[in-house]
Amino acid sequence: MTETLRPHTIPSTRRTPQLVGTALGHALEWYDWGIYAIFVPFFATQFFHQGNQLSAVLSSLAIFAVGFVARPLGGFVFGRLADRIGRKTAMSATVATIAVASFAVGVSPTYTSIGAWASLILLVARVVQGLACGGELPSAQTYLSEIAPAEKRGTWSSLIYIASVFGNTVGVLLGLVLTLTLSNTEMHTFGWRIPFLLGGVFGLVAVYMRRKMSETEAFTLAGRERSRLWPELVRHRKEALRVIGLSVGFTVVYYSWVVAAPAYAINSLHVSSSGALWAGVASSVLLMAVMPFWGKLSDRIGRKPVLLISTLGAAVMLYPMQFLMGHNAWRLFAAMAIAAVFISAGVSILPAVYAEMFPTHIRAVGLAVPYSVAVAVFGGTAPYLQTWIGAKLGQSSYTGYVLFLLVVSSLVIARMPETRGKDLR
Incomplete structure (x- = not known):
């Protein structure tokens, strides 16, 4: 039986900065995280030796994965900050x-200018970003779920991944504009720097918006409870393991088919850069459009049925999508569009599902640590494995890996309690 939270309303004067600040900051995370994968073909040889293009790309993707290693520590630090000082402070x-x-x-110098120091700068920057990203998603998910009315929490939670996909889509569109207006030489020389510099500017705007946000009612009422962290995490170890099991399938299928698919199509399938990026933009628009529908459906029929539609539907369609994705942009779009429909069902409500697992005083860190571990191990390696396994063993082998993880997540979902409408106080 689910518990019903006492209805409460948020004045529109408070709601707007809360929603905009949450969405804009979260879009920044995925914009910055996504442009790395999108622009790898252009900047890889700027940070590593130019003698072997594939080696440089794989080295860059390895650093992409290393950035994920820092996420669990960042999840712990910023998650604890969110639970002790406030969601707003951690998100800023x-x-x-x-x-x-x-x-x-x-602004980093290139390998030609300073040698291996350029590679080190890239590595340090990605580790620092990984620390912050490890705390951003749990803090933002917790914040949005706590300010949402219980009966609409699934619908509201879809904003998180709409913002995620929007941020990634802006990066893809920017890549498309740059590849159409700059020559290949210009892209390799300076064009790849533009999206990273814009990320710094967007960040200043996001910080300003988040400073205008108010703290959640659930956190305020909890009174900054000073609970002992580790005993509480051990007490909720079943929920932590559930977060990992639930996350592995969604993480890998999302990174494979939403974030990294255009770059994979360019590098491995030799689809034109502009065509692959257009396919990514169009499928992302579809992904964002259907997410509120799935969120609203979960508020009516429950979280578990919608999650299972997502994991099992994606699992059934993985091999057909692989065979559909060929050497032209139209086929790439068709495959990504099918993936978008099923992936959106799950990711749209994950913020609500995660928030409903933990009590207020450890909600952010309780989610942040196991979630960051899952994302680090499985999400961070997805683009690398997609490229490496595809080149060595064939794409079908990588698809089998994704299928297995979706089955794992489906089994976890089947054993979960239904939490629709649960009281978060």
Whole structure:
């Protein structure tokens, strides 16, 4: 049986900065995180030896994965900050850190200028960004879920991944504009810097918006409870393991088909850069359009049925999508569009599902640590494995890996309690 939260309303004068600040800051995270994967073909040889293009790309993707290793620590630090000092403070700190790291990449000297020091700068910037990203998503998800009315929490939670996809889509559109207006030489020389520098500017705007936000009612009523962290995490170890099991399938399928698919199509399938980016933009628009529908459906029929539609539907369609994705942009779009429909069902309500697992005093850190571990291990390696396994063993082998993880998540969902409408206080 679910519990019903006493209805409460948020005045529109408070709601607007809360929603805009949450969405804009979260879009920045995924813009900065996504442009790395999108622009790898252009900047890889700027940070590593130019003698071998594939080696440089793989090295850059390895650093992409290393950035994820820092996420669990960042999840712990910023998640604890969110639970002790406030969601608003933690969210402001994360976007400021993300912006600084993005700007550092944009102004970094190249391998030709300073040798391996360029590679080190890229590595440090991605680790710092990984720390911040490890705390951003749990803090933002917790904040949005706590300010949402219980009966509409699934619908409201879709804003998180709408913002995520929007941020990534802006990066893809920027890549499309740059590749159409600049020559290949110009893209490799300076064009790749533009999105990282803009990320720093966007970060300043996000920090300003988040400073105008108010703290959540649930956190305020909890009174900054000083609970002992580790005993509480051990007490809720089943929920932590559930977060990992639930996240592995969604993380890998999302990174494979939403974030990294255009770059993979360019590097491995030799689809034109502009065509692959257009396919990514169009499928992302579809993804954003259907997410509120799934969120609203979960508020009516429950979280579990919608989650299972997502994982099982995506699992069934993985191999057909792989065979559909060929060497032209139209086929790439068709495959990504099918993926978008099923992926959107799950990711649209994950923020609500995660928030409904933990009590207020450890809601952010309780989610942040296991979620960051899952994303670090499985999400961070997804673009690299997609490229490496595809080149060595064939794309079908990588698809089998994704299928297995979706089955794992489906089994976890089947054993979860239904939490629709649960009281978050």
